[in-house]
Amino acid sequence: MVEQLLGRAGLFMEKLAEPFVGREEEARVIALGIITGEHVVLIGEPGTCKSALARRAADLINARFFKYLLTKFTEPDELFGPLDINALKQGRYVRITRNKLPEAEIAFIDEIFNANSAILNMFLTIMNERILYDGYSEIKVPLWSMIAASNNVPDEPELQALYDRFLYRHFVMPVSEDKWKELLDAIWDIERGLYQNPEPILSMDDIRRLNQLVFRVSLEPIKEKLLRLYAIFEDQGIHITDRRKGKALKAIAGSAILDGRLTAKEEDLYVLKHVAPRDQDEMSQVYAILLDEIRATEKHLKELAEIEANAREAKEYILHVTDFDPRLVDYLRSFEAVRERVRKMADETSDEIVRKRALDVLSEINELIDLIKQKFMM
Numbered sequence: 396m397v398e399q400l401l402g403r404a405g406l407f408m409e410k411l412a413e414p415f416v417g418r419e420e421e422a423r424v425i426a427l428g429i430i431t432g433e434h435v436v437l438i439g440e441p442g443t444c445k446s447a448l449a450r451r452a453a454d455l456i457n458a459r460f461f462k463y464l465l466t467k468f469t470e471p472d473e474l475f476g477p478l479d480i481n482a483l484k485q486g487r488y489v490r491i492t493r494n495k496l497p498e499a500e501i502a503f504i505d506e507i508f509n510a511n512s513a514i515l516n517m518f519l520t521i522m523n524e525r526i527l528y529d530g531y532s533e534i535k536v537p538l539w540s541m542i543a544a545s546n547n548v549p550d551e552p553e554l555q556a557l558y559d560r561f562l563y564r565h566f567v568m569p570v571s572e573d574k575w576k577e578l579l580d581a582i583w584d585i586e587r588g589l590y591q592n593p594e595p596i597l598s599m600d601d602i603r604r605l606n607q608l609v610f611r612v613s614l615e616p617i618k619e620k621l622l623r624l625y626a627i628f629e630d631q632g633i634h635i636t637d638r639r640k641g642k643a644l645k646a647i648a649g650s651a652i653l654d655g656r657l658t659a660k661e662e663d664l665y666v667l668k669h670v671a672p673r674d675q676d677e678m679s680q681v682y683a684i685l686l687d688e689i690r691a692t693e694k695h696l697k698e699l700a701e702i703e704a705n706a707r708e709a710k711e712y713i714l715h716v717t718d719f720d721p722r723l724v725d726y727l728r729s730f731e732a733v734r735e736r737v738r739k740m741a742d743e744t745s746d747e748i749v750r751k752r753a754l755d756v757l758s759e760i761n762e763l764i765d766l767i768k769q770k771f772m773m
């Protein structure tokens with residue numbers, strides 16, 4: 396049962412990315428948004444597949460969809476439905492919401508940051524509270540996820556609240572040069588209709604059940620590391636709003652679910668790449684931090700093992716040196732540098748396992764350096 400459900404989530408991602416070149420990560424972010432019931436914004440230059448991905452996601456989900464391209468001149472009626480004139484005559488303020496955003500479970504809004512102030516306020520409550528409030532009436536709406544697209548990160552202060560509502564922000568990059576040939580073939584296949592009208596894979600029911608699984612994921616194993624990452628981000632000037640700090644847990648749990656696990660692992664923290672950064676520069680910064688920090692224990696132990704192996708190999712060689720050998724000078728220099736590196740690792744790590752191992756390796760290197768110096772005396 397659960398297995399089947401997880402299988403369908405996997406198939407959804409696979410089918411979503413299928414026609415496109417290098418859009419697996421985008422498919423995963425969209426899937427995360429959908430299983431966690433959160434909003435996703437794709438940001439990138441025109442022609443990078445943003446609309447095509449959203450359109451395909453709509454085809455692969457059996458849900459009530461609403462799609463719209465916003466311009467500066469879009470009126471609230473176009474999104475939320477026109478006012479009912481007959482009701483208005485009787486002094487009642489009612490919108491005819493049929494087939495409009497208030498009836499949608501999944502919405503795709505293109506050029507989202509074109510929202511003018513009237514629309515903006517209605518978006519904020521729809522996205523956060525799932526309530527349509529237009530100054531006169533309040534209607535509960537079934538909106539589950541909004542997928543949005545834009546060419547850039549909004550600078551305007553009045554759009555920041557809207558931007559903060561998107562738990563997932565993904566920067567879509569053009570396809571890299573080594574894949575241009577593949578791109579030509581892929582677009583040709585898309586144009587000739589190879590991928591049209593796919594069978595829906597997920598129903599809203601499936602999505603709700605996946606969402607229940609998300610909340611069953613055990614997050615204890617990663618909480619301490621998450622707090623450490625937040626501290627590093629803040630230190631480096633990457634500020635995450637309190638709302639996002641908490642909601643990131645959903646993203647982490649969602650990532651575990653998409654990998655078929657009910658327990659979060661350090662690797663799931665890579666999802667912060669979509670949650671923590673505000674813009675593309677911060678994205679690179681965050682990603683570098685994540686690469687550094689995630690599974691740091693294993694990485695450090697691996698590095699120490701390599702250092703140790705090199706030191707032992709060098710020792711073998713040095714033990715057999717009988718005459719003055721110019722390589723001794725190189726060895727001395729390089730192992731003095733290595734010693735600094737290992738000493739720093741032992742000093743800076745907050746990880747007892749790494750520290751203990753580093754100290755062991757350090758004493759081996761000290762012995763080696765003494766040995767080299769003895770050989771100089773000969």
Ligand SMILES: Nc1ncnc2c1ncn2[C@@H]1O[C@H](COP(=O)(O)OP(=O)(O)O)[C@@H](O)[C@H]1O
Pocket residue numbers: 414415416417418439440441442443444445446447448544570578581582585586
């Ligand atoms: N990575 C890609 N792989 C395959 N086709 C692509 C890719 N990027 C763009 N295309 C093609 O270009 C078309 C235009 O993309 P579109 O989704 O309209 O871009 P955007 O919404 O980002 O401006 C897509 O429908 C698709 O045919």
Ligand SMILES: [Mg+2]
Pocket residue numbers: 442445446447505544
């Ligand atoms: Mg587009």
